[in-house]
Every structure is written in C-alpha cells, then in structure tokens.
Amino acid sequence: MLTRILFIALLLVTALMVTNTASASPVETFEFRDEVTKIRFQSLSKELRCPKCQNQNLADSNSPIAEDLRLELYDLLQQGKADSEIVNFMVARYGEFVLYRPRVSNLTYILWFGPALLILIGIIVVIIILRRKPAAKENLALNSQQQEKLQQLLQGKQVQSKQEQASQNLNTDNKDKE
Secondary structure, three states, rough: OHHHHHHHHHHHHHHHHHHHHHOOOOOOOOOOOOOOHHHHHHHHHHEOOOOOOOOOOOOOOHHHHHEEEEHHHHHHHHOOOOOHHHHHHHHHHOOOOOOOOOOOOOOHHHHHHHHHHHHHHHHHHHHHHHHHHOOOEEEEEEHHHHHHHHHHHHHHHEEEEEHHHHHHHHHHHHHHHO
C-alpha cells in the first residue's frame, strides 16, 4: 500500500516537471541582413530596459512586453532606422525609464551629479574638522583654585582608599582568628 502511494506521488511529480518544462518560453530567432545589424540589435536590446521588469534589459527579460519590444526593435532595424532614432522612439513611447543610462537633462541632474556633490561635501566637512585649531594650551592649565581643589579630591581619595584597606585587613584578620 505504501509503495503504491509513493509510486503515484512520483508519477505526479514527474508529470508536473514535464508540464513545467513544456511551458518554457520559446527562444526568438531573428534573421538579419548582415552582421552589423545583428550586433546593433544585441547592443540596443542590452541598452534598453524592459518597462515591466525592474532591472532587466530587453535581452534578458522573458516578459511579453519585452518580446514585443524586441520585435519592434528588429522591425525598426530592418527599416534602416539609426540607433538614435530607435532610442528616441522608445523614450517617446515608454519614457526615460526605458534607458539604463538616462540622458543628462533638467530632470536627471541630481541623478548624475548628486553622488559627486555628496562626496565633495563630505571631503569639505572632513577638511574643516581636521583643520580646527586645537584648544589653546593656556586654557588647559589649571589655575590655583582648581589646583587646590584637585589636591583635596586626590587626598580625600587616598584617605578613603587607606580606610578601605584597613577595614579589609581587619576582616581578613577576623576570619583568620575564627
């Protein structure tokens, strides 16, 4: 009975595995006029981002929109469009998000120059902190009143520590006598 259940479970797992491999997405094959067009297609498909996928380019994505965009890219290349025309078309249709390397514009100044500005500010802060003048030596010296108070505190601690030692000695002497 147990072997029969295990056999059925194994059969179901095998059936699921076969079903999952059959649903894998097909590999697209495009035929290009020449090798240059093929290289341009590969370059542009790696440079353009899939609008659905967060961090995948058109070449790596298996989403339906990426498949459509790859087909659109292929068609535009077959029509003889220049790379800049194709990029402008994609940006007009999907926005700046479709570019992995956004253009420098009013909207992207912070993106391009923000990290360098933050590093520069950090360097300036470090230089200012390191160049601060140390406290004057005359301010570090104690005046006569402070010297007297320090001596009293130190003597009080010495007296207190002597009393503690004496009490400890008495305690050890008492324990020895017992």
